[in-house]
Amino acid sequence: MNEHDQHRMKQLLQQALPPVEAEPEPGRDLWPAMLRRLDAKPESPPLFSWASLDWALLAGLVAFAAFFPASIPVLLYYL
């Protein structure tokens, strides 16, 4: 894509998505909603998450390295 194409695409995008007004304001006072959020009970962490997958992967790698110590340099190489 050359510079002319880029310029043309920028123009087209500006026509398709007009910019928002200079200083938009929320339609309501958001502080009461903020207070409700602050007072809300903190959500309990999900039982299954990517973080738990990360830990499981790490545990698997450690176990693998413990059973096959010769693989440690290979694992380190790919880290």
Added chain:
Amino acid sequence: MQNEASNVLNEFRQGSVAAFETLFRVHQRAVYGWILRIVRNPATAEDLTVETFWRIHRAHARFQPLHGFEGWARRIATHAALDFLRTTRLETELPADIPAPPTADPAVSAELRSKTALAFQRLPPKLRIAAILSVVEEQPGKDVAEALGISVAADKLRVFRALRLLRKDLASQGITP
């Protein structure tokens, strides 16, 4: 005056809700405006503003007063908006309450504008944010890069990739912009 602002930031860092409310009231408009530019829907922008300040409140201990509040808040707002874009289904219609372009180019038909807007929504969220803030909203490159946590050069690259993908998408529909 500057001392007062500095005190508020320090008190916020220590977890004061009063200082948090002061910061909320001072910065909510700017945060709302920044998010609205990304998500382009006033109701969603309001919800995400509350979500952003909730994240700000949770992270108060990590705040560095020396680096300033505005840039930090903008960065958290951008991430909140990015999370929203990642989890939201592709919308088929754009909200009607966003103002129309003041000077619509007669050479660009309404159909082309609509197809471009829809193709834009199909772009990966990271590219969409970079393009909308830099090209449509014409925000300073430094601010956009800072908000995305990348360099100015990386931001320019994202904009270029967004435009290239957009052109490819339109070309696949038989449209040569």
